[in-house]
Amino acid sequence: IAGITQAPTSQILAAGRRMTLRCTQDMRHNAMYWYRQDLGLGLRLIHYSNTAGTTGKGEVPDGYSVSRANTDDFPLTLASAVPSQTSVYFCASSERAGAETQYFGPGTRLLVL
């Protein structure tokens, strides 16, 4: 059982380019989340999905979009990357939305130049 996988592991991206970070879970969890983690700051929620077919905005959604076409996949797209989007991105999932333990993927380290 893989749990949650993310791809790529790391990426260097030119500003203005479009980029999709992939996230797949095999636990049949209903809820999925995208966070960014920056030095000195807590994890910040970008977008979430409580169930397949629905998505919602988190604390810092600007410049990012998501889709949830099925239970397993939750890709995050940067339409036109900017240097302030340099960060470590974590995908997470939980059995249901709410007071549930979240399980995290290994992260994607993104550098936007």
Add this chain to the structure above:
Amino acid sequence: GQNIDQPTEMTATEGAIVQINCTYQTSGFNGLFWYQQHAGEAPTFLSYNVLDGLEEKGRFSSFLSRSKGYSYLLLKELQMKDSASYLCAVLDSNYQLIWGAGTKLIIKP
């Protein structure tokens, strides 16, 4: 605004006990989580408190006081592998997790 405060860094000695504090001010409260994150890795779940009191799980215990907006994580019999960051997170009224910046714990032999 919503705020989670925890010390930036703490140092402790192998075999000792350390207490990591977390205070919070959030819009609503539906529980408090502690996660452990080793450098370069993903956070992993340690504990969840929703009622006041102490929850013990092996060498780790977590305490909650909702009236004081306060929690602590207690680590006993410290081992070198406990060197990590410890993240406090509160589930707010919208059932979204609000995260603290984390406490980096350094264990010295």
